[in-house]
Amino acid sequence: MALSNPWIHGPETGEDFTQLPPHLQGVETKIVYIGVVHPIHKKRFTWNLLGSHKGREGIVMAPVATGLFHTPFETLMSEGPYQIGAEPERTDWKKRMISIGVHVNPDIAPWISGSSSRVIDTPFRYRMIEERWWGSWSATEDGYLGVFTRTHGWRWLRVRLAEEPKDPWELDPVAYGNNFMTWSMNIVATQPYFAKRTEFKTWQNDVETSTLWDKIEDLLNEFIPGLDVGEGAIRVPNRGDIAVYPKFLVSSPGKCWIQEGDRWVELPLLSPKDGYIMVDTDPNAQTLTATTDPVDPLFMRILRNSQLIDVLLHDLLSITLPMWRRMEDRFTEASKIPPRTLAAVKVRHSNADGRVTMFVPQRYSKGFA
Secondary structure, three states, rough: OOOOOOOOOOOOOOOOHHHHHHHHHOOOOOEEEEEOOOOOOOOEEEEEEEEEOOOOOOOOEEEEEEOOOOOOEEEEEEOOOOOOOEEEEEEEEEEEEEEEEEEEEEOHHHHHHHHOOOOOOOHHHHHHHHHHHHOOOOOOEEEEEEEEEOEEEEEEEEEEEEEOOOOOOOOOOHHHHOOOOOEEEEEEEEOOEEEEEEEEEEOOOHHHHOOOOOOOOHOOOOOOEEEEEEEEEEEEEOOOOOOOOOOEEOOOOOEEOOOOOOOOEOOEEOOHOOOOOEEEEOOOOEEEEOOOOOOOOOHHHHEEEHHHHHHHHHHHOOOOOOOHHHHHOOOHHHOEOOEEEEEEEEEOOOOOOOEEEEEEEEOOOOOOO
């Protein structure tokens, strides 16, 4: 039977989508949690909380949750006497506080556990589930909460415990063979936006458009793009509904430039010892991070504060400077990529084998829609 929606194509083997079992259709909202590394088992456990296979591990979500859909924000207004209404000033995007309930029981999903001849609803299994579940959460490290819909795919949040559960024990959870407990959990996502896998693409220079790394600065910026240095464009989409700042991974040695609007941002000269450089175009973040950034000891910082010693030993003292201290230019908000657009950023590199990789985070305000 042909599908009524022309945008949905069935499998090549001809199965009817409507006749597939529910776990293959996957039309329900699915929520999973991938925990932190368990302190005893030394691995991450995956918990199916909602949707297909829910309860497989002995945990299911309660029917009601708050804070899971919309991104929290607050619009600040200025008001005064004799003023009609208010004047919007700014919008602050807050951390995402999520309140969920979970039910714990070894046989909470009997349609998954299989044959009724197996006795799995025991106090021992119940306590092992509790041990694994709480070992998958932390107040200092993030786990991953994933939401899947057939229309929008997977979207993820980094979450941790905001506070301890405050549910009272009315009776021993294993009394009378119940082996059951309901917990009310408050968790927090300090990055409130959902995310998909980061999109990236690499551009590489060649020997025909290159200059030796220790000779490029002798050109005094009178180089010719396409001759002395290579130039190319990197195109990466931002499929999310949130504007984002791209990141770049730049190889050394050599000189690199990254286009921002109608201007070029020049990076410091990279020597062979600098390794790869991560460039963050967010004005509020550290712009440059090198894989070989030196440790800046207190003794060297004290010496640099002495003007006479700094004049005599400047080259020696500057060896301990991290890469970001060598950056003279800066990125601005013009680097931000609007939502649902294809970004085309031009880059230049002077080295024959120079590589520039552009990373674009994919962020969403909601778990779906």
